[in-house]
Amino acid sequence: MTSLPAKVPERLRNRAHIVSAYDICLRLEKSLQQATDKGEDVGKSMINIRILGYLIHFVPTDQGLKTVVDEITSCKDDFALLNVGKMYYDHYIRAFRANKGRIPTPSNHASRPSFDKIADMMKATIVEAPQSHVEAKKNALIRDGYRCVVTGKYDARSVKDIRELNDLVLSDPRLRREVTQCAHIFAESTNSSIEPGSAKRNYAATMWAVMTRFGHEKLPAELNGSKVHRLENVMTLVPGFHADFDQLTVWFVPTGEENKYKLEATETLVLRDYPEYVTFTTPDPVNLPVPSPTYLAIHAACAKVAHLSGAAERIDKFYRDMEDGTTLDPNGASAELLEHAIFELQAAGYKIIV
Template identity: 25%
Template sequence: MPLTRKPNPTALHPNPYQHGDEIWEAYNQCLSLEQHEGWNTFAAQLQKDVSEGIMNDLSPRVAARVLGWALRVAPSDEGRNALVREIVGCNDDPELLAGLAHLSMLPTITASDVPPVYNPKGPTPSVSATQSPRIAFQQAAQDLEHLLPKPSITAQDLRQLLLYRDNHSCVFTGAVDLDSARSDNTLIIDLGVRTDTTRVAHIISQSLSENIAGTTPAVCAKFEWAKTAGAIIERFGGFSSRDILSDNVLNSPLNAFTAATAPHEEYDKLDLWLTAVDDGQGGIIPDTYDVQYYWGERLRSSVGIKQRITFKTATVGNTTIPPPHPRLITLHAACAMIAHMSGAAEHLKECFRDTDMISVMTEPNAAYELTRALKTLQLVSPTV
């Protein structure tokens, strides 16, 4: 999507699919649901005690656009086909469609119970100056060779691997990691090179094994396979995250890169995403991406974010540090586009916005703020 066009909440386009095809039927259900402004129009079909919570989360219009735009910009054909089957299986049932939109937000707009991509509470904590290696960079590089073969990679191990692979710089701005510059002044030998505090930026940032909660009994029964975040990503993303990340799960170079604080926060909030670059011959340029910024080209440039980035592969001895996996980057991009085009991004920001709960309890809207905080706690807390 061009940087000059914001993916603002947009009505679903007329059905573009072949009449009679299963995807045509699925998209038609989305179009039908989009015509309703509130769930009260389905009063005869809904049971208040099991439906009220999920219905209040998303309006019919937003739920319809979540599903409709997910069909249009799905990260893979496998994921699109899986979503088609689930929508058709709802048979226009409003509670099931709302529940499916709620679940679909995990891999497609990441506003689900365990949000693995959307992480508005801030980036992965950086390794502090006292934790960062103070040994010579040459010796540090030699030590890296022993990190990747380990059965699990710690946060500190990952930090070292990424700094080496990403040339001790933010991938978005090119600014040199401040702590690295303190350790080796040759990193900023050229005049005008910026430094900044950098962090490990995960593409998928929350556990894939935690259980899903917050849906109604009818939705749980219909979509009984949707028990964990990893299962939902596999269903609608069209790939197994564990096949990509192996036993390292989230702490893998395939799932992370080095980023300065500001662009990292924008990436976590889905306001910044990456799209593959066409090579002009029907293929794509490996590991090269255009940076898409929701707030526009002018602001992107003003905050120093580059228009195009290329991830590198690093080699240390016989060990290779791979670049971020393209399927994870594509999943994140789909999340961002669907979130903004459906209007669910505003729902996410409202759920996760910061509030001083102590002071707000004396305000007239105290009941609303407490309800919102409790709902957000449910979204990010695992079930047992």
């Protein structure tokens, strides 16, 4: 968790209403810090106010910035302000962080046929409109050249199944193979297999409402149902990078050059095994589009806000506590853990009966 910078970004310092909104965040952060220094428990309040402050720094659209500023300045008291921060914690950060990377990724069917040529494999396996994770992975592998888009390692199963690819890897000792996974930018659990009236649908609706207020009105339709598997929302990754990406530990930053990104992370060590820059390519820009820069920008903003505000660290702690704990504290110390667990179950589609 990192304290809010003393000022807004330089490009915003001549916009009085934005500065005023940010000063409201700074004031409450200072008040909460004073309470903490006195030994008082402020719970998630510090995280919630820092989420709002860091959104002013990193929200990826002008409409999103306007929305956050308007929401801050319209709050009548600190309680209302913290509730706005909590809403973004629940329905922006958790939308990317909760449950992603914690469920085993489906693999291709064991009886997949073998091919002599890469072109033959492409013709036989490309799916026009992917309806499932497996179909999305097939298309992503074709677009990404059967390699992880970050490390360049070839998909181990594809090397086994395509003789031409096998010969290529054998011919160059510098080439490596590894199991790869189909990684979604927006989690496939967010918007697929949602029953009408379910808690999962209510959760998704609130998350999409946040995206709409940020100026991304088309996102709910673009990623509705099985459309979450569209190529713009997926990429081929090795498991290690996939986990880092899903846990908001690493993100893609545009360079100004089309489809070229710089990798950034929560700490330098995370980037040790990865290249500084990643360029997305495709053999067919029309039918096999590269990952969406809009989706990646939303993910990057979320990752930075989650890391700096302390939200990501708190979510990680909850996951550890949920895995390690077997009973609830009778004195109420586990109340927040229980609240978090209930939220996760509702987001996953379970109905909670009290």
